[in-house]
Amino acid sequence: MSSLFAKAAGTVGCAVLALPVLAALVVATLLDSLTTGNDAAAAPSKSAVADIPPAMLTIYRQAAPECPGLSWTILAAIGKVETDHARIHTMVSTAGAVGPMQFLPATFAAYSHPVPPGGRRPATPWDPVDAVHAAARLLCANGARDGHDVRRAVFAYNHSTAYVNKVVAIAATYAAGEPAPARAGATAVAFAHSQLGAPYVWGGDGPVDGGFDCSGLTQAAYHAAAIALPRTAQAQYDAGPHLPHEAPLLPGDLLFYGTDPHHITHVxxxxxxGLAIDAPHSGAVVRQGPARLNTPSFRGATRPAVQGAAG
Structure with a gap:
């Protein structure tokens, strides 16, 4: 049986075709990229330190691991929008939501256990520790786990697109500035996310061809980040820069598969x-799944995002 990144028997590899001018990345997808891949240890920006009371900042960062892949900045942004980090005096909405994270009592009860360290017993939506941990669990249940669909999770928290946009924008200001390679990698990842479900097309460079093949997708993703990649998986592998085997991976790194370094068949x-996006094989669609770094065909990773570091 083929793995996520293994070509199915009888299918062809990536082809050499000219790169067409691709459609620009939609703003909503780029915003999604700013909310993924940041864990509770991510450094707060100067804006975050100035705006968030120290006790609340600590709670947001401690609660984020309740949902793997959720950035504490999303929790903090929700706290900002709802009650200005518990600064408002009357934390009861006209709909009956209460506390620093504005929970309806019934909704809070569904996500309040187990009581987190430092929380009240019995748990209460008025307690910041209880409320923020419950908010992380609620977001996780609605799509935020592993950063899969943070916007949908925030929309489930408050059914307003304007609310989602405001939360995401505030979250971006709370995250410490990323170096250029991280920004380019995030843009490439955002583009790839926007293509999930697109058909696999041998030699495909995008919508004009009806879909992508593996290297067509990665080339298009980095085109969105203003970084030029060669067209084929082998050429992309050869272009580097290669990461040491023990180096930790970052979002945007390219993963290569083949029988040996001179016969790369997939990217x-x-x-x-631990996840990756690829255009796997004929009959499939662009999809996200486990990176499968331990498969015998894995040949290593490159970080083309460093090419944009000077930009």
Missing amino acids: ALYTGN
Whole structure:
């Protein structure tokens, strides 16, 4: 049986075709990229330190691991929008939501256990520790796990697109500035996320061809980040820069598969949290799944995002 990144028997590899001008990445997808791949240890920006009371900042960062892949900045942004980090005096909404994270009592009860360290017993939506941990669990249940669909999770928290946009924008200001390679990698990942479900097409470079093949997708993703890649998986592997075997992967790194370094047959885009996106084989669609770094065909990773570091 073929793995996520193994070509099915009888299918062809990536082809050499000219790169067409690709459609620009939609703003909503780029915003999604800013909310993924950041864990509770991510450094707060100067804006975050100035705006968030120290006790609340600590709670947001401690609660984020309740949902693997969720950035504490999303929790903090929700706390900002709802109650200005518990600064408002009357934390009761007209709909009956209460506390610093504005929970309806019934909703809070569904996500309040186990009581987190430092929380109240019995748990209460008025307690910041209880409320923020419950918010992380609620977001996780609605799509935020592993950063899969943070916007949908925030929309489930408050059914307003304007609310989602405001939360994501605030979260971006709370995250410490990323170096250029991380920004380019995030843009490439955002593009790849926007193509999930697109058909696999041998030699495909995008919508004009009806879909992508493996290297067509990765080339297009980095085109969105203003970084030029060669067209084929082998050429992309040869272009590097190669990562040492023991180096930790970052979102945007390219993962290569083949029988040996001179016969690379497949490439995927690492998205963080042990996941990657690829265009796998004929009859399939662009999809996200485990990166499968332990398969015998894995030949290593490159970090083309460093090419944009000077930009």
